[in-house]
C-alpha cells in the first residue's frame with residue numbers, strides 16, 4: 001500500500017469449526033420458552049433470524065408462525081454457516097435427546113431473553129443449560145441477547161443487563177464454572193442493535209479475524225481513513241473493522257448506506273447469478289460453499305463503488321469487494337482528494353483479502 005502522507009495531509013451452533021473445504025458454523029438460537037412450557041413464550045428468535053438473514057421488515061414479524069421443530073437455516077455468504085432455531089417444546093436437556101446433534105458442530109449458542117417479559121424463568125433455564133452443556137462443549141461461544149429492549153428506558157435496559165449478568169455469574173461461580181465466558185447484548189429488531197450484536201457473534205467465529213483487522217488497520221493508516229467496516233452485504237453484518245473504537249453513529253450510517261446500495265442494486269443493477277439452492281448440500285452434511293476457480297474469480301470482480309459527501313465534512317465511500325462483501329470507509333473530505341491513491345490501496349486490500357479467503361477454501 002502507498003501511504004497517503006506521501007504527498008500532503010491526510011474504512012447456531014456445538015463443536016465450533018468443521019474442517020471442511022468451506023467452513024460451516026451453526027448458530028443455535030434458543031429462546032426462553034424452555035422445557036415443558038406451553039404455550040410458547042415468544043422471545044423473538046424467528047424474528048431475529050428473519051430480519052437479519054432474510055431482510056424481513058421488523059413490523060412483519062408480527063405475523064410469523066410459531067416454530068415447532070428445529071429449523072436449520074443455511075446461510076450462503078462469504079463463508080457458509082447455518083443458523084438453527086430450537087423451539088421451546090423440545091426438551092434438549094432430556095437424557096433421551098441427542099444433545100450432540102445440536103452442539104457437536106456449533107460455534108455459538110445464542111440465548112434470547114424477552115426483556116419486556118418476566119425473565120426469571122428464562123434465566124433459570126439458561127443457567128440449567130449452561131451447567132449441563134458448557135463443560136462438555138467448551139468451544140461453543142455463549143451469547144445472551146437481552147431482546148426487545150426497544151420498549152425500555154435507558155436506565156431500565158442497563159438495570160436489566162446488570163441483573164442478568166449478576167445472576168448468571170453467581171450461578172456459574174456456585175457451580176465452579178466461572179471460567180465460562182458469556183457475552184451479553186442488548187438487542188431489538190427495530191434498530192441496528194440486532195445487526196451489531198450478530199456482527200460480534202459472527203466475528204468470533206471467523207478464524208481470519210485478526211488478519212482482517214490488521215489489513216483494515218493498514219488500509220486506514222495508509223489512506224487517511226477514519227473508520228472502515230467490511231460488511232456482509234445481504235445480512236448487514238460487519239465481519240471486521242479496524243481497531244479504532246466503533247461508535248454507534250458511524251456504524252449506523254454505514255449500515256444505512258448498505259441498505260440504499262442493495263435496494264438500488266436490486267432494482268436497477270444487473271442480474272447476478274442466483275445463490276445456491278436453499279439447503280443444497282447442507283442436510284447431507286457437506287456445505288454448498290463457493291470454491292471453484294471460476295467462482296472465486298467472479299466473486300473477486302469489483303462491481304460497485306459509491307461516494308457520498310456528508311454535511312459534517314466527512315465522506316462515506318463504499319467499494320464492493322466481491323459479491324458478498326463490501327468495504328465502507330468514513331474519511332475526511334480532504335483525504336478523498338487523492339482518490340486514485342485510496343482506490344489503489346483498496347485494490348491491494350482486496351487482493352490480500354482474496355488470498356486470505358482462498359487459503360481457507
Ligand SMILES: Nc1nc2c(ncn2[C@@H]2O[C@H](COP(=O)(O)OP(=O)(O)OP(=O)(O)O)[C@@H](O)[C@H]2O)c(=O)[nH]1
Nearest residue numbers: 040042043044045046047061062066067148188189
Ligand atoms: N418490541 C419488540 N417485539 C419483538 C422484537 N422481536 C420480536 N418481537 C415480537 O415478538 C413476537 C414473537 O416473535 P417470534 O420471532 O415469533 O418469537 P419466537 O421466539 O420465534 O417464538 P416461537 O417461534 O413461538 O418460539 C412477534 O410479535 C414479534 O413481532 C423486538 O425486538 N422488539
